[in-house]
Amino acid sequence: MRRLGNIHWGPLLAALALAVIGLATVSSASSETGTDYLPRQALWIGVGLIALLIVVAIDYHALLDLAPIFYAGSIALLVAVLLIAREIGGARSWFGIGSLGGQPSEIAKLATILMLARYLTRVRRPHLDFGHLVVAGIITAIPVGLVVLQNDLGSAAMFGPMVAAMLLVGGLRLKHILIGLLVVSIFAVGYWATGARSHQVQRIVSFLKPDKDPLGAGYQVRQSKIAVGSGQWVGRGYGQGTQSQLRFLPARHTDFVVAVLAEEWGFLGVLGVLGLYGVFLTSTAQVAARSRDRAGILLLAGLLGLFSFHVLYNTAMVVGLLPMTGIPLPFLSYGGSFMLVNFLITGLVLNVDYRRYVNR
């Protein structure tokens, strides 16, 4: 493997560092819950690394060739979920695969990225035409519609930034951007006015006024901010976060894991973690810059959109900058299939980098 030395190690090192920090934080956050999530989290990191190696081994062009099969398969899974999956937490997205569980919508996102990358690569123009957008829209709408039918709006929303990133890199015209924004706003307003579920309204309200009802819907926002704020500069020390250890903080090992980190490691710890995400994003962008073809760039665009949106939304939500919703933080939050997806993303990034030279 002579050329292995030429691979960009940034994404992998950042991912490994974040995974280890996540392991420690999840362990601290779950030390009072009776279940130690550390072994399972470690197991999933191992699974993720194996998956990463497998993904790197297969040329991404081959993966793009197989994209329609992945895409069709993931849609079949989503349909299966709708038909047979158990009701869990109001959303039918958890697919019972053994004790580990798996989320078909996560797979569907990656399959959709591959499918769109494959389609957009063939558009040999500086900008996408309306027809291209229609096709891309259909490719996206099928899995999104199925996820929405599962009542998992958070996951469905994740398709948005990912697809938007790919279209933007593929070349969107300003008028199409404006039309897109208009359509999205009309849908949002319509949804708000008619079909909005009360718990979503509550989340928005509690985001706007978290102190109005500190023990009700605003509880999570408030407790999260208290946890983050009480960390101050250097934190309370590992395992010493009172908000986390005393169960004031809900979902502390999953969506709010960064609050635990902020409480125990302080602002400096937060800066360190955000810095690692920055390293991941910039090194991925560097990989894109030296990749050899449209396919690689578009694939990386989708991966970056998916990944960075998780990072940005989750970290902003924890500190109260955005309304709460169930978006986990890559590599840090506890959750098997999500961990796997993040290592798959990393694997795809390395894959593109590894194959930047012709004749491989």
Place this chain on the structure above:
Amino acid sequence: MNVIREDRFHRTLLVRRLTRLTGLSIGALMLISLGYWRVQVAEGAHYRQLADNNRLRKLTIEAPRGWIYDRNGRPLAENIPNYALSIDRGLARDLDATFAFASTLLGVPAEELERRFAARRSGPGFAPVIIAQDLDLTTVARAGVEQLEHPEIGVEIAHRRLYRQAHQTAHLLGYLGEVSQADLNREPQSYQPGDLIGKKGIEKIFDHRLRGEDGARVAVVDSHGRFIEEFDHHPARPGEALTLALDLDLQQTAAELLEDKVGAIVAMDPWNGEILAMASAPSFDPNRFVGRLDPETWRALLDHPQNPLQNRSQQNRYPPASVFKIVMAVAAIESGLDPNETVYCRGYSVIYNHRYRCGNAAGHGRLDLRGAIKHSCNVYFHQLGQRLDIELIARYARRFGLGRVTGLELDSEQAGVVPDSRWSLEARGTPWYPGETISVATGQGPILLTPLQMARLMAALVNGGDLITPRLVRTDEPAVRERPEPALRDSTLAMVREALWAVVNEPNGTGGRARIADFEIAGKTGTAQVVRQATWTSNEKLAPDQRDHAWFASFAPFDSPRLVVVVFVEHGGTGSRAAAPLARAMYETYLARQNQDAPQAPAVGG
């Protein structure tokens, strides 16, 4: 299959777009880190405090208030267990429902409970708030049954102050009441809202010693209020016990003697100033004040014409009447007048064209100073009033501690009035009339003192002229004594003391009703006129509120005085009938006490 490989069409353009997008993400990441900076660094201290409040629950451990004992260790103020109802905000789901439930439990309107709750909740702590005290056992049981439904309602065992002698010691001990906002503002460190503090008397003056310091148990709790571990524990420092100089037997005797009367009795050790008894009537039951005083009781006390809250021994001033002749006699002898010089009393004197009456309308005949004291002849002292000017009289009055507070450890003490020409100009704006000196010579007119000052005066007569600061609390510290100018000769004091012996022990003395066989009491009666001389006939014919005030100021045993007793009965009639017998009863109790304490000791007196 290979159609998408190696397609480099517009590759640079795509890379530029992707780089820009990444740049946007990095920018957003920086903005978010600014958000963390704001919450963690700029507002970090605020959130750190919130976090600490989140997890720490402070439970106050009540410091038991110090008991108060009499000189022989008998409890005067003690603590008994008391059940109180509390509300724990941390456990309350719906406070309105809580108040509604508590209202049915206690039979108190919910609004009243809400008011109490609002008034007593304190700051950020999660300590349960007490909303009712003195629960009966039925209520305690009912609250316990509803524990599952209303976990926020708790029954706490607190201490309740009990004054076993009730109204008999009320003016001395005072009472407890809920701390006022003014107290809280003045001493925010010492008090918490809802605290009971001393509001009057010893309880007030010695509050800081009696109250001790509440302890606290600070527990770490989780979000459900469940106990995790103990974070901090400082035990309560119990309040100090106080031992008073008071002799409960004497105090109870005094209180019983004043039952159905209006007046005061003070018994004091003339050598160290210890107050052995101090009673004032009418009185009140301080136990009614503990916890929550019902408005009717309070109103009744305030509207009572005789004002039972007033401690007449040191908060009310009265003319000393003939007891003041003691000061006059000392002033006369010290000024060089001959005590053997006689004056003829024919029942009145006419001075400055004004007729002044003697107590005995038939006249006392020819009297020297000793005889004038023994018979309390006004005419003799009218003569002295003519010969000694008011400045000199005032000087001797002050010499005996009149006109200023004694310094006893009780609040609102009155200083009384010692009139002279300067006082007349300042207080009344008129010059002093010589005729007034004639009145002052027999203790009438503007001169005013408290029964406690009278006792101090008697102590000075007994102990060689020292003014002693009276005290209620027993201490090892030496008595505070002063010997002001002008110096008094022992022979003068002895001469007056001997005359006081004659008042009680010789036939026809005005204080004969105070006499006890085998125990020599010396004293002076006083009868203060309440209505003008012209309308006065006899006390029996006057309306009760127009009758004279009766005084008897005394000491005993004559040879080696151990006790000073001053009796004052408002509108009681003459000192010899209304006050002297009460003093005798006091000495009888004193003697009984002495014999009980030391049965083997030789009989006192002779």
